[in-house]
Amino acid sequence: MSDAPPGTPGTRDPRTLRRWRRHLADERAEAAVYRDLAGRRRGEEREVLLGLVEAEERHAAHWEALLGEEAGPPVRGDARTRVLGFLARHFGSVFVLALVQRAEARSPYARDADATAAMAADERIHGEVVRALATRGRARLSGTFRAAVFGANDGLVSNLSLVLGFAASGAGTRTVLLAGIAGLLAGALSMGAGEYVSVRSQRELLEASTPDPDAHEAVAALDVDANELSLVYRARGVPQEQAEAHAAEVLRGLRPVHRAPAGAAPGDGDEHEAVGTGLGAATSSFAFFASGAVVPVLPYLLGLSGPLAVAVAAGLVGLALLATGAVVGVLSGAPPLRRALRQLAIGFAAAAVTYGLGLLFGTGTG
Structure with a gap:
């Protein structure tokens, strides 16, 4: 292996050059993500994001200097960064910031001998900057989002449990369908009313402390x-x-x-914003509970019956639980797959209990 310095053209091995080009492409792509996000922000948030653009461009200049004439044609960033760029251009939401936060946490610079210590430190600080920006977004949607996620999850689990319990007891298809629809309406109304009272009470407590x-x-x-x-x-x-x-x-x-x-x-800050409004939380909770509760009823609405309907209902609810768990994981900055599997395990455990009770106490009548 050559003892020439890293910046000497024609002396680096192909793997090193590929790694440097990949870093250069990723830095350019990340700068583009922050630039797109800044284009959808105003005021201080826009200035902060533009500051991150400057930092990523500074890192890109480091790899350009190392590559020199061997930089070659522009290389596309990795798939993850390209997806973030697409989301930033078309949505620019807190979901993108949460994903960028996780991406910054996975920076390889701390283990890369060709990256400076300052660059590795920059990436860690970038993660904290993005975390703070994402926290602002989470605060703005936390009240309604909490009601939406809990509503959808409760609708999925409670109505699947209800449907499976009736199905296991030997009830006829019509009875199972009516039970599922009744559970949907009763649960959605209850969730909406409960969320309205809860959020209104919380806001009144905050107002009393203002x-x-x-x-x-x-x-x-x-x-x-x-x-x-x-x-x-x-x-x-x-x-x-x-x-x-x-x-x-x-x-x-x-x-x-x-x-x-x-x-x-x-009393610092606007705590009311994080709580949300009573009507918004109630509407969101009602709608999302209903959207979750209708999933286990769909096979029966489509004319399926018996074990096939049970299997399809469980499969559809399982996919929905994985999706809601992954969304919560993304927004909270946690691994989406772990949160998705946890949501699935909890939901299926509850449904399995009611299914077992239905088998135990079922009459076998149709």
Whole structure:
């Protein structure tokens, strides 16, 4: 093997050149992903994403310098990065950011002797930057998304259990179908009503904890020497000295009263946004429970009966459980396959129990 430095043309082995070209292609593709995402954002998020574009282009320049004249024609990035690029161009959603977060976590630079330590560190920080951006998106959809996923999963599992229980008991096809439809309607209405009450109650608790916007009107009449305004900030978790200094500035007219000083943990940010709206959560929960609950009923609606209908219902629900588990895995930054298999195992375990009970207590009547 040659002792020439890495940058000397004509001395590198083909495998090294291929690896460098692959890194170069991936960096260019990742820069394009961030650029496409930035094109669908505004304000601070756009600036952050453009900063990531500059970093990826800097990494690409490193591989270009190593390759020199041997860079050759442009090479396409790997399949994963190309898929991310397609999603970024056409959707630009939190799903893409979650996928990019996982991609950044798999960077090979820490194990690549030709990548600098700064590049490896950059990739780790990029993962945290994308995690923060994805967290913003997760917060914006968490209330409605939670209701949607739980609704779909509950519809799939509960109605499959109901249908299999009736089928195992020996009930006729018509009875199983009616039971499935009744379970769909009852469960969807119950889920929708429960989500509405839950989210409305949660929002009301948050609103009760929000500072009174008209409280500043009392500031002018406060005793400057007693300065009880500092008690407000101390109650919000601000240290005593910082609370007293901030309150004094408010009383002297140097700061607006409604703005808490840095370090005030409770009440920071818009917690209502993460909770969602009662109507949105209820509608989402109703619709997704119904969409999940109809799946195990489909074989009976299509005229199937007996063991074939049971097998088809279980198979369709299994595919749906895998899909919902994978989506949750992607959004949470966890391995999608592991979450999908976990969802499948839990759902089938519940259905197996009710199927066994149906066999145990069934009358065998049709």
